[in-house]
Amino acid sequence: SNGSSEETADSQAADPLVTVAKGFEFAEENQPLVGIIDTGFAENNPDLDYDNVILGRDWVDGDDNPLLAPGEGSEHGTHLLGLIAAGVDNGIGIDGINPEAPVWLGRGVGSGEWASSLVEFVDAAAESGQANAVVNLSLDLTEMDAEGNVSPRYELTVAERTAIEYARQQGVLLVVAAGNDGGNLSALAQASREFDNVLTVGAAEAFDPNLAVAEGHGRAEYSNFGTGLGLLAPGGTAENPVLSTVGDDLGTLAGTSVATARVTGATSVVWAANPELSYRQVIEILQSTATDLGTPNWNPDTGAGLLNLLAAVHLAKATKPQAYDPTPIEIGETPRRQHIVQPGETPAGLAEEELGDEEAWVEITDSEGNPFESPDEPLVPGTVVELPMYGGGVVNPQVESPAREPQPLTPANQTPEDLQVSLSRLYNPGETIR
The missing domain is CATH 3.10.350 (Membrane-bound Lytic Murein Transglycosylase D; Chain A)
Structure with a gap:
């Protein structure tokens, strides 16, 4: 936002993840590089520190500037960027989970070249000098049939699998959205079954805020599920969407994209707490500290449970780093x-x-x-x-899209009345987003 909004700041300060993250401070050199590959990012939002941003390529327009002028493109990426990196306690906008981590931005969604953007990020991470790297992939891979109908895609291309393996060999962790169809995980979300550097994130919501977290929360109805699901994080609902940066102001969004961005931000905090950890240790820490929801231990409906950042940071600090050298995966035809x-x-x-x-x-x-x-x-x-390995369908790599577009606030700078967040009450119950 362009000015101070006490109501906005107060509601976001109560976000459990932000509240936890504010309790820690880590050396700049220990921060991982955080990548976001998405639809593009606002060029002038006052709640974002562009001095802490590295610009990757715009694969949609074919230039080197993924930033968008007002009205130029989708603000989906801007919303996720704010959740991760918006300034803290600055009197404007919202508070991000980890604004201290350097951020790399790539505009790859909508180009058919998200995998090329991933390779670019891996190379940028190696050049950045940061200890580690994690990238947010809040996107859905789709395919188009002969009649022009678009549906989820269930197979990765050889180029996509090659890019993920390249990231794996360089120690880069991928945080991937489960998708918002309320069904089985599609191709990218199921990549965690083959590549151990992929963490797939579903969305959680509070069905009964009067109960403890474990009893009152569950997978949001719209959130996809399946064998590759890693864990859940709050994703909002249509009735109670999540506030973040959009354009030069604020807007709301709900879905697994939101949950994924929150886990990406949380991952950066956990890794900053102990930068000598391998990506495998970081994923194991996030999953082992997650709060079980309903069914004990991992299950395909809720994964390892609900993200618990406080427990994860403390476990990361107490964990002895172990070197991990991933065995190369031979990339050929799609595995069966x-x-x-x-x-x-x-x-x-x-x-x-x-x-x-x-x-x-x-x-x-x-x-x-x-x-x-x-x-x-x-x-x-x-x-x-x-x-x-990932499901069925004929691949059309030219079609990919985030599930939903953030909605601007009306009037501007006003927090939705139902966006009440606290450590014991994450979200009000609501409808699915579709």
């Missing part, structure tokens, strides 16, 4: 996984259960790679069939 057929299963039923789309039955083969002739033919129990 085996499934032992159970009684009553058909190709279509298996596709719906395992891949989230019964039309993806054409991607399922027998153990010798032969396709099945009918979606409803009974499969022989006990035999082995092969499925795509």
